[in-house]
Amino acid sequence: MTTLDAARAPALEVWPALREAAARAEELVASLPAPGSRTAAQRAAAAAAKDAARALRVRFLEAHADAVYDELTEGRTVHLRLAELVAAAAVAFPSLVPTDAQLARDRGRRQADKEGHEIDQGIFLRAVLGSPSAGPHLLDAMLRPTPRALELLPGFRRTGVVRTPSVLLERRDGAAYLTMCRDDCLNAEDVRQVDDMETAVDLALLDPDVRVGVLRGGEMTHPRYRGKRVFSAGINLKSLHAGEISLVGFLLRRELGYLHKIVRGVLADHEGAWHARGVDKPWIAAVDTFAIGGGMQLLLVCDHVLAAADSYFTLPAAREGIVPGAGNFRLGRHTGPRVSRQVILQGRRLRATEPDARLVADEVVEPEEMDAAVAAAVARLSGEAVLANRRMLNLAEEPPDEFRRYMAEFALQQALRLYGEDVIAKVGRFTERSA
Known part of the structure; x- marks a missing residue:
């Protein structure tokens, strides 16, 4: 009996057709040059074969996503993170998601030369996250502390300092100061930085001596901004061009990992677990120069968001061609629908001193006053009633089921955008200009 048979799902007539279509697509792809070198006719043939298999994947998962997820997680008794889940699915259901061998062939290739196997991961994860039963279980798995953070926690508790390649985390007077320090690339995020950020957020949340977290960019060595603090330049487009920005390891891990933990907290054993599932804390962002993407x-x-008077914010989704994470889900809550459409669809830049920017930033201060403003915000958010009210605000403003449904569709739409011809062309031009 196969693993699929053991899933005990009814109406499996789609499965043989899916396996056959997947095999045909793989055989065709193996006979063609790399995607970046194919003729228009070859690209069309490959796309048609892949689309035929993908239509069957969608049909199968619409009926059997819960059964597949239950098999992979042993009846939801095992919490698998995203990467672990797709790896397990690749072994148990190799026609459903790309295998290690298929992914290995793409590894090291430029984005333009990849086959787009991550689209199939997006189909799978859309179905899992879209399930009212499997989806919350996966979200909970992503809210658990990472093994790396648990390993570093005793040292951080003892010294109050952890330095990683991308982030410096320091505990001072009950606050955890998380400084993004990729000074060579203006804190443009790549896989390394996402891992370091999640580790640092976990540590700040798990340390009982921390009451408030503070996010800020460090001083840059980039020639244009040398000696200046910069908050973040967003996604590292050079890494995207090089094929190093993955759907699971970067784009989804970022949203369901450290960003979601900032909102919901980390799921771990703690005192008071009977009245609060996770350990959550208030967070302050201090923006110097710019916060892009x-x-x-x-x-x-x-x-609480502090912004230097000479800073600006923008979500250049239209220029980059990708979906700005959960920005579409969250921005309108702050600015209203008209401004969110101007920012996301048209690339509008909000300068800190203009009125609409105050819908995103709580305070605008002169650059030299930022340290004092941060200290005052930490004091205000250290109050005893802050946590309970913060939880209730987040529950009202970002209901877990609405977030889950958004992320389900994001998983596929972002995967499709990663392989859009416009995205590949834009990141290629950006890399050439940078060089």
Whole structure:
């Protein structure tokens, strides 16, 4: 009996057709040059074969996503993170998601030369996250602390300092100061930084001596901004061009990992677990110079945003061609629908001193006054009633089921955008200009 038979799902007539279509697509792809070198006719043939298999994947998962997820998680007794889940699915259901061998062939290729196997991961994860039963279980798995953070926690508790390649975390007077320090690339995020950010957020949440978290960019060595603090330049487009920005390891891990933990907290054993599932804390963002793309997305999950008077915020989704994470889900809550459409669809830049920017930032201060403003905000958010009210505000403003449904569709739409011809062309031009 196969693993699929053991899933005990009814009406499996789609499965043989899916396996056959997937095999045909794989055989055709193997006979063609790399995607970036194919003729128009070859690209069309490959797309048609892949689309035929993908239509069957969608049909199968519409009926059997819960049964597949239950099998992979042993009846939801095991909490698998995103990467672990798709890896397990690749072994148990190799026609449903790309295998390790298929992904290995793409590894090291430029984005333009990849086959787009992540689209199939997006189909799978849309079905799982869209399920009212499997989806919350996966979200909970992503809210658990990472093994790396648990390993570093005793040292952080003892010294109050952890330094990673991308982030410096320091505990001072009950506050955790998380400084993004990719000084060479203006804190443009890549896989390394996402891992470091989640580790730092976990540590700040798990340390009982921390009451408030503070996010800020460090001083840059970039020639144009040398000696200046910069909050974040968003996604690292050079890494995207090089094929190093993955759907599971970067785009979804970022949203369901450290950003979601800032909103909901981390799920871990703690005192008072009977009245609060997770350990959550208020967060402050201090924006110097600019918060672009993912940097602006960070502001939308924080409880208090400080902005230097000479800074600006923007979500350049139209220019980059991708979906700005959960920015579409959250920005309108702050600004209203008209401004959110101007920012996301038309690339509007909000300068800190203009009125609409105050819908995103709580305070605008002169650059030299930022340290004092941060200290005052930490004091205000250290009150005893802040946590309970913060939880209730987040529950009202970002209901878990609405977030889950948004992320389900995001999983597929972002996967499709990663392989859009316009995206590949734009990041290629950006990389050439940077060089």
